[in-house]
Amino acid sequence: xxxxxxxxxxxxxxxxxxxxxxRIIFMMPIVQLILLPFAADYEIKNINLSVVDQDHSxxxxxxxxxxxxxxxxxxxxxxPSYPQALQAVESxxxxxxLTIPPHFEKDLVRHSEAKIMLAANxxxxxxxxxxxxxxxxxINDFNREVREDWILLPKYNEMPTIEIVTANWYNxxxxxxxxxxxxxxxxxxxxxxxxxAAMNIVREKExxxxxxINVTPVHKYQFLxxxxxxxxxxxxVTLAMGFLVAWIIFGIIPVGYYITIFSFAAVYLLAVxxxxxxxxxxxxxxxQATLIAxxxxxxxxxxxxxxxxxxxxxxxxxxxxxxxxxxxxxxVVRAVVxxxxxxxxxxPELFTVLGFAIFYNSWAVLNYRKTA
Amino acid sequence: xxxxxxxxxxxxxxxxxFTAVDAITFEVTQGEIFGFLGANGAGKTxxxxxxxxxxxxxxxxxxxxxxxxxxxxxxxxxxxxxxSQRFSLYEDLTVRENIRLYGGIYGLKTNELKTKSDTLIxxxxxxxxxxxxxxxxxxxxxxxxxxxxxxxHEPSIVFLDEPTGGVDPVTRRQFWxxxxxxxxxxxxxxxxxxxxxEAEYCNRVSIMVDGRIxxxxxxxxxxxTFSADSMDEVFIQLARKxxxxx
Numbered sequence: 001x002x003x004x005x006x007x008x009x010x011x012x013x014x015x016x017x018x019x020x021x022x023r024i025i026f027m028m029p030i031v032q033l034i035l036l037p038f039a040a041d042y043e044i045k046n047i048n049l050s051v052v053d054q055d056h057s058x059x060x061x062x063x064x065x066x067x068x069x070x071x072x073x074x075x076x077x078x079x080p081s082y083p084q085a086l087q088a089v090e091s092x093x094x095x096x097x098l099t100i101p102p103h104f105e106k107d108l109v110r111h112s113e114a115k116i117m118l119a120a121n122x123x124x125x126x127x128x129x130x131x132x133x134x135x136x137x138x139i140n141d142f143n144r145e146v147r148e149d150w151i152l153l154p155k156y157n158e159m160p161t162i163e164i165v166t167a168n169w170y171n172x173x174x175x176x177x178x179x180x181x182x183x184x185x186x187x188x189x190x191x192x193x194x195x196x197a198a199m200n201i202v203r204e205k206e207x208x209x210x211x212x213i214n215v216t217p218v219h220k221y222q223f224l225x226x227x228x229x230x231x232x233x234x235x236x237v238t239l240a241m242g243f244l245v246a247w248i249i250f251g252i253i254p255v256g257y258y259i260t261i262f263s264f265a266a267v268y269l270l271a272v273x274x275x276x277x278x279x280x281x282x283x284x285x286x287x288q289a290t291l292i293a294x295x296x297x298x299x300x301x302x303x304x305x306x307x308x309x310x311x312x313x314x315x316x317x318x319x320x321x322x323x324x325x326x327x328x329x330x331x332v333v334r335a336v337v338x339x340x341x342x343x344x345x346x347x348p349e350l351f352t353v354l355g356f357a358i359f360y361n362s363w364a365v366l367n368y369r370k371t372a
Numbered sequence: 373x374x375x376x377x378x379x380x381x382x383x384x385x386x387x388x389x390f391t392a393v394d395a396i397t398f399e400v401t402q403g404e405i406f407g408f409l410g411a412n413g414a415g416k417t418x419x420x421x422x423x424x425x426x427x428x429x430x431x432x433x434x435x436x437x438x439x440x441x442x443x444x445x446x447x448x449x450x451x452x453x454x455x456s457q458r459f460s461l462y463e464d465l466t467v468r469e470n471i472r473l474y475g476g477i478y479g480l481k482t483n484e485l486k487t488k489s490d491t492l493i494x495x496x497x498x499x500x501x502x503x504x505x506x507x508x509x510x511x512x513x514x515x516x517x518x519x520x521x522x523x524x525h526e527p528s529i530v531f532l533d534e535p536t537g538g539v540d541p542v543t544r545r546q547f548w549x550x551x552x553x554x555x556x557x558x559x560x561x562x563x564x565x566x567x568x569x570e571a572e573y574c575n576r577v578s579i580m581v582d583g584r585i586x587x588x589x590x591x592x593x594x595x596x597t598f599s600a601d602s603m604d605e606v607f608i609q610l611a612r613k614x615x616x617x618x
Contacts, residue, residue, distance in 0.1 A: 002476065002479070003476065003477055003479070005476075006472070006473055006476030006477055007473075007477075009472075009473075010462065010465065010469070010473050013464075013465060013469060014462065014464050014465065017464050017505075018464070207458070207459070207463075208456060208458030208459060208460065209459075209460060209461075209462055211426065211456055211458065211460070212454065212456065212460040212461075213477075214426055215424050215425065215426060215449055215452070215454040216449060216474070216477045216478065217446060217449045217450045217477070217478065217479075218477050219446075
């Protein structure tokens with residue numbers, strides 16, 4: 001115990017003397033939280049719209065106006081024919097082509113049926129998908145308005161319509177910040193826990209001080225605990241910093257309790273630190289550690305459900321994402337922040353993460369050798 | 373008759389097909405200054421790392437401070453001091469913090485730690501620098517400090533791996549004064565070096581060539597055997613026979 005105290009004292013002194021680490025701990029949450037939620041917004045605005053209006057009627061004008069007034073579309077091109085509109089797509093100035101055929105208004109009035117064509121540039125699939133679905137909504141709306149206009153007079157014939165009312169629970173405004181901020185916080189804590197701890201140990205390898213420690217009677221568990229505890233504390237401090245920033249900038253206050261998040265984070269950090277430790281036992285230089293950590297962080301982030309729902313991944317990817325501790329932390333932070341889940345609601349995740357903690361740390365300890 | 377603190381018997385280390393240390397046998401007695409010489413790649417550092425419990429030997433037998441290098445490595449570590457050619461203090465800690473850390477690790481009591489730090493800082497004349505980061509000290513001072521820290525817990529043997537590399541002659545001289553003091557206090561000094569004048573200061577010297585000990589005697593004895601005027605000549609005569617390059 002006494003040895004551990006000396007080691008901890010040393011680690012904390014070194015950490016607080018290193019301006020780079022302090023900068024990472026304080027600046028990273030602030031910068032990432034300011035930048036990323038705005039960038040990772042799923043609502044697509046400014047979809048470039050090219051219109052081929054072959055009807056030039058009041059209705060076609062109304063429809064075009066309705067599209068541009070929605071705020072999602074920006075009319076960038078008004079083409080006389082479809083092939084010309086296609087050119088605009090090819091030159092990347094249009095994302096979606098709306099073609100209104102001749103006699104659109106006439107067909108609509110006479111036969112109460114008319115066709116329009118939507119063509120989307122699907123190089124960016126998300127943009128194409130969302131763009132067409134926004135357009136369809138607007139066109140449906142337009143459709144209803146037109147019918148109401150015409151059927152208004154004969155009162156006897158009531159329109160049998162099913163109105164769909166959606167209620168978005170927990171996040172009624174579909175505020176993406178509320179969705180992204182907890183996820184980004186989870187990633188931040190993961191970075192501090194795994195990356196900084198790994199770099200710290202590998203640095204001692206590089207400088208050669210680890211050899212000096214290895215010829216002393218310090219037990220490997222003491223040395224490793226001496227490394228784990230400071231970064232465990234730092235991870236929690238980063239999380240607290242992150243929540244402070246989330247509150248100041250986005251006004252986000254968890255619906256649930258902070259204590260739920262921090263208790264979960266306390267266990268989660270053990271798993272992440274285990275990964276960092278493991279990386280450090282395989283890497284001999286900080287360069288290697290950086291590359292290994294980078295590789296894992298990419299997979300961890302992309303397969304965590306932070307940006308894309310895990311449910312939409314293929315089966316094998318869902319398995320990997322279940323094995324990814326970040327997934328569980330993202331889920332839990334979101335659940336507590338947005339829905340107000342309590343510790344009893346997140347027990348399955350808690351035990352899963354605890355399992356990871358035991359697994360990674362045991363592996364790392366077995367792999368760390370004082371003697372070559 | 374003084375007792376032996378290091379005994380090796382055909383101690384061998386192989387890395388795959390390469391035999392880094394080839395069945396070396398020698399003894400070092402208590403309070404001796406034992407020079408461990410050899411060209412680069414001769415196997416000195418490997419041999420030393422085995423004796424310090426940093427490396428598993430492949431074959432043979434060795435005892436350090438009465439403990440077996442195969443089975444009692446952690447016991448050995450309690451009784452030796454070690455200073456590597458790579459810098460072994462924490463540069464981002466102060467002089468006093470480094471002393472405190474290593475003293476603490478070796479289990480020095482709190483009051484012992486305090487008095488020992490003060491005496492050490494006084495003796496090295498580092499009063500002004502006690503609270504400065506080690507990084508800011510000149511190399512020679514750091515090496516002296518590293519050596520002092522390595523013997524802070526009064527080990528029975530101290531291993532020095534090229535301790536005076538890159539240090540000016542005056543500091544080198546002072547460093548050797550410290551080594552003599554240490555040996556007089558009964559601590560065995562096991563030192564590797566490339567400076568032949570330093571080899572002359574040792575009680576006994578062994579010279580490794582290609583993983584084997586080719587000569588082991590006092591500097592005077594070696595010069596007589598090889599009918600040479602200086603250790604330099606002895607070393608060159610032996611090292612020329614080396615067939616392996618590093």
